[in-house]
Amino acid sequence: MSSGALQPIRGMSDITAPEIFLWQQLESTARKVLSAYGITELRTPIVEQTAVFLRSLGDTTDVVQKEMYRFEDRGGRDLALRPEGTAGIIRHIAGAGQEAQDARVYYIGPMFRAERPAAGRRRQFHQLGVEAMGAASPAADVEMIALQAHLLESWGIRNFVMQVNTRGVGEDHAAVAEGLRDALKPHLSELCEDCQRRFEENPLRIVDCKNPQCREIVSGIPAVTSFMSQESRDYLDEVLQLLQHLEIPAVANPTLVRGLDYYAHTVWEVTHSGLGAQDALSGGGRYALKLGRGAYEGVGFAIGIERIVAVLMGQGIDPATLAQPPRVWLVAQGEAAVLENMILMQSLRLRGISAMMDLRGRSMKAQLRAANKAGCPFVVIRGDQEMEQGTFQLKDMQEGSQTELAMPELLERLLART
């Protein structure tokens, strides 16, 4: 708040308690689910050669053209902070041996895009993503969609909407653009300003324009899939059928568009009405991209963790309830007791019992208050009397009851209820 203080840069923020408890819970839940699918973590560097992103994302996309944090290092190398996770994974696979061609990996961590922040959009944001290489079949796509639904459900996300579409094989992309231009040409002047620009640059984007008049026009032209090959249409049908068999709650949406150039065949997106204009919780698809000498095909998705957190908070989850208060708070009266409590505290901690004490020499009342505020179930009181007798008062903070114990019994009691 004070202007003199250093603060994080725009669009990048500290994740603090209590929200961090929710983040940690999401991560540990996700790791369990992912292991059930035989998927292992792959941690790639946050910084890569810019070429990694240029080649895999396509150097005409906005993400690459104007949203990358790009810089030159001291050796004059052209580097960038990763704007998404797939490119780094593919870079790894391209450099690894033959067995990496069937990799099934996940990543979790920060991504960077130099955009103007808004609701659900940050310059540093976090994604959990999965990439499954090798198998190129509708079944592989459906497995990823199922996994995604599984993750969302395991986190307790309610009322998400999962939509599926196809972008068609690589050769279809040009045909779709051409077909759309032909169909839209008679209405060109009626389209919104943005769409008139998109007409040349990226006609596919017109299909999901939010402008009502554009929507009206789009609803009057043939579906995007009609410009695709039979192969592409059959592929999508198979995906949709499999989803039904697995009872995955996904619906076909022929106007669903996903931006990155590398998508081919199945694409999907999960949205939630509890978010702002950026209502996508996650998105994914099958992709084919070239890097170095190789061509790589895989299927994957990425989930925006900030948005998951936002939905859960909107559902009324209070992250503060996820805090783990210390099991016992040690209260001391007098310097000798402080020293002995330090020793006791250390030995409790070594046994795995979380313990805390006041280190500022405050009044007993203040120490109890701190214990209460922290939510400790137990307090051990070491006063002058107990020091003389070599005993401890063990206080149950919920009941308010208190018993005098010697060391062996005290340890027994504290360990017993862990």
Added chain:
RNA sequence: GUGGGUGUAGCUCAGCUGGUUAGAGCGUCAGGUUGUGGUCCUGAAUGUCGCGGGUUCGAGUCCCGUCACUCACCCCA
């Protein structure tokens, strides 16, 4: 990058058309009980009113600039 909204205590905010020493609630700390938390009562601390400039006898209040936050757009998680 473009446009709108907002910046007052740690947090949430009030401060009417510019007028004396800038407020509340919550939180924090202390006391009420020199050995006992949660409830209650009492008291205390904390503000370059985002920053810079201008108008004025006088600016938290008006004007300009700037920075930050926020929302939307392009685009995207």
